[in-house]
Amino acid sequence: xxxxxFGIPDPAVWLAYVGCIATIAFSVIWTIVxxxxxxxxx
Amino acid sequence: MTEGVDLTTxxxxxxxxxxxxxxxxxxxxxxxxxSDEFLLGKNKASPVIIALSYGATFLSASAVIGFGGQAxxxxxxxxxxxxxxxxxxxxxxxxxxxxxxxxxxxxxGASTFADLLGKIxxxxxxxxxxxxxxxxxxxxxxxxxxxxxxNSLAVITGxxxxxxxxxxxxxxxxxxxxxxxxxxxYNDALQALIMLVGMVTIFAVTIGTLGWDAFGQLTELTIxxxxxxxxxxxxxxxxxxxxxxxxxxxxxxxxxxxxxxGIGALTQPQLVVRFMSSKDNRSLNKSMIIGCVFVFxxxxxxxxxxxxxxxxxxxxxxxxxxxHVTSGTDFIIPTFITDIFHGFTFGDLFVSLFLVSLxxxxxxxxxxxxxxxxxAGGYDVxxxxxxxxxxxETDVKSLGVNRSVTMVMMILVVLYCYLMPSDIIAKAxxxxxxxxxxxxxxxxxxxxxxxxPNRKAALYSIIAGSAVYLFWALFVNKGTSIFLPICKLxxxxxxxxxxxxxxxxxxxxxxxxxxxxxxxSILLTKKNxxxxxxxxxx
Numbered sequence: 001x002x003x004x005x006f007g008i009p010d011p012a013v014w015l016a017y018v019g020c021i022a023t024i025a026f027s028v029i030w031t032i033v034x035x036x037x038x039x040x041x042x
Numbered sequence: 043m044t045e046g047v048d049l050t051t052x053x054x055x056x057x058x059x060x061x062x063x064x065x066x067x068x069x070x071x072x073x074x075x076x077s078d079e080f081l082l083g084k085n086k087a088s089p090v091i092i093a094l095s096y097g098a099t100f101l102s103a104s105a106v107i108g109f110g111g112q113a114x115x116x117x118x119x120x121x122x123x124x125x126x127x128x129x130x131x132x133x134x135x136x137x138x139x140x141x142x143x144x145x146x147x148x149x150x151g152a153s154t155f156a157d158l159l160g161k162i163x164x165x166x167x168x169x170x171x172x173x174x175x176x177x178x179x180x181x182x183x184x185x186x187x188x189x190x191x192x193n194s195l196a197v198i199t200g201x202x203x204x205x206x207x208x209x210x211x212x213x214x215x216x217x218x219x220x221x222x223x224x225x226x227x228y229n230d231a232l233q234a235l236i237m238l239v240g241m242v243t244i245f246a247v248t249i250g251t252l253g254w255d256a257f258g259q260l261t262e263l264t265i266x267x268x269x270x271x272x273x274x275x276x277x278x279x280x281x282x283x284x285x286x287x288x289x290x291x292x293x294x295x296x297x298x299x300x301x302x303x304g305i306g307a308l309t310q311p312q313l314v315v316r317f318m319s320s321k322d323n324r325s326l327n328k329s330m331i332i333g334c335v336f337v338f339x340x341x342x343x344x345x346x347x348x349x350x351x352x353x354x355x356x357x358x359x360x361x362x363x364x365x366h367v368t369s370g371t372d373f374i375i376p377t378f379i380t381d382i383f384h385g386f387t388f389g390d391l392f393v394s395l396f397l398v399s400l401x402x403x404x405x406x407x408x409x410x411x412x413x414x415x416x417x418a419g420g421y422d423v424x425x426x427x428x429x430x431x432x433x434x435e436t437d438v439k440s441l442g443v444n445r446s447v448t449m450v451m452m453i454l455v456v457l458y459c460y461l462m463p464s465d466i467i468a469k470a471x472x473x474x475x476x477x478x479x480x481x482x483x484x485x486x487x488x489x490x491x492x493x494x495p496n497r498k499a500a501l502y503s504i505i506a507g508s509a510v511y512l513f514w515a516l517f518v519n520k521g522t523s524i525f526l527p528i529c530k531l532x533x534x535x536x537x538x539x540x541x542x543x544x545x546x547x548x549x550x551x552x553x554x555x556x557x558x559x560x561x562x563s564i565l566l567t568k569k570n571x572x573x574x575x576x577x578x579x580x
Contacts, residue, residue: 004258004261006258007255007258007282008118008261008282009283010279010283012284013119013121013283013284016121016124019125020124020128020342023132023133027132028331030137031331034327
């Protein structure tokens with residue numbers, strides 16, 4: 001049986017929402033890590 | 043459709059918006075002393091301004107009303123386009139392309155996208171070809187965005203189309219021509235904030251009216267056969283299920299809407315310039331987070347609300363969105379918003395806020411496009427002309443020429459608006475982004491990452507990508523061949539072949555061809571170089 005999310009039964013559709021949230025989380029982590037490494041006015 | 047719109051409220055808000063826009067235009071004018079500041083405005087913008095400017099330029103009214111309307115027809119599968127907009131259009135673009143573009147741009151002293159490619163490949167031909175693609179194709183996209191935005195506003199408010207077209211074009215022309223990139227970016231940021239407030243309000247009201255389980259209700263109604271998805275191709279499975287794999291609907295949703303626009307965003311010259319305006323990589327990284335959140339809110343809400351609007355129209359009128367809004371997909375979102383806010387306290391104010399958001403979305407994209415077109419003509423082409431005339435290789439940075447070319451191109455864009463068919467915002471966006479990706483993406487990636495950029499390989503890839511894209515778009519794909527019906531004139535048929543192939547977007551074919559041509563050209567050049575090296579050694 002397919003798992004539904006936000007009332008959307010098809011994972012091929014709701015995974016897009018999950019992907020968006022994961023992408024935002026990735027951008028935050030990347031910036032924190034990279035900005036520690038990169039000097040200002042590189 | 044003027045029901046639900048209080049013209050007095052709208053006109054007051056629109057006038058305030060225009061005053062703020064012109065004030066920021068004046069700020070740009072005061073800070074634009076030379077052509078460098080007109081083209082890049084380097085170090086004049088903070089990460090927040092760059093992020094909001096990138097986001098607002100990226101998303102035109104097309105994202106909200108064009109693709110929001112498409113989501114109402116094709117369903118929430120279009121959220122994959124939102125994902126690609128974030129993952130490719132923002133994160134990948136900033137990390138893989140942004141940092142290197144900024145560094146190389148600064149090192150080579152490049153001021154435009156065409157200039158950057160030309161300087162990396164040391165090729166006047168590549169610079170001219172890129173500038174010509176911008177000058178020829180971008181005004182069509184710009185006109186589609188302008189016409190789409192103004193048309194929707196005219197229908198919703200009942201105000202005169204010609205008057206609105208004139209006022210909007212004049213406002214954009216004034217602040218772009220005099221304020222340059224500084225005015226464009228600061229105005230983009232203001233317009234992005236207006237879009238944010240507008241879209242969040244719309245989402246809150248939609249969820250408040252339909253409930254968090256709107257998609258669940260829509261799914262149940264679809265499965266029971268109470269409501270049916272119409273105006274779709276064979277293979278569609280309702281608004282909350284992905285279309286059947288390899289069906290005509292699957293090809294249309296995946297290749298035209300999701301891939302065409304998702305990948306196309308990577309090589310938008312007007313976006314590349316934002317990287318070059320950034321102070322350093324730390325600022326770029328910060329811009330990336332803000333850009334991500336902004337794009338997710340605007341696009342995610344537009345597509346979610348678009349798909350959910352079917353439940354609203356069914357509950358109110360017993361039909362789905364496109365059955366109720368017969369004037370076309372571009373009018374589904376505006377109709378839904380004026381309808382849903384009807385009877386709400388301060389409903390008039392919110393409808394007017396949505397309309398100003400719509401103006402903001404259109405104007406932010408148009409201004410960035412006009413600036414890019416003006417720079418391509420007033421800097422890239424003009425430099426080539428002066429170099430040829432004087433016989434000396436030179437970059438001519440003239441503020442006056444940039445301003446004049448921008449003004450002339452704005453007039454041309456307004457003329458285009460009268461020649462184009464209506465209801466084409468989403469398709470025109472898809473065509474422009476697909477064409478630029480097929481032509482420029484492999485060359486751009488090669489330019490940034492190769493130690494020895496191969497000029498011939500880049501040129502062949504650009505030519506092959508452009509040629510295959512144009513052929514496929516005009517002769518094979520049914521959706522895009524309507525733009526310029528050459529196939530019909532020559533053969534009597536709208537497209538050359540029947541069957542599923544006519545739903546495959548040109549980008550899906552043209553981009554791999556462009557990549558393959560580049561790879562083969564690089565390999566052949568290396569082989570020839572080793573043969574010549576061997577004969578020299580002998």
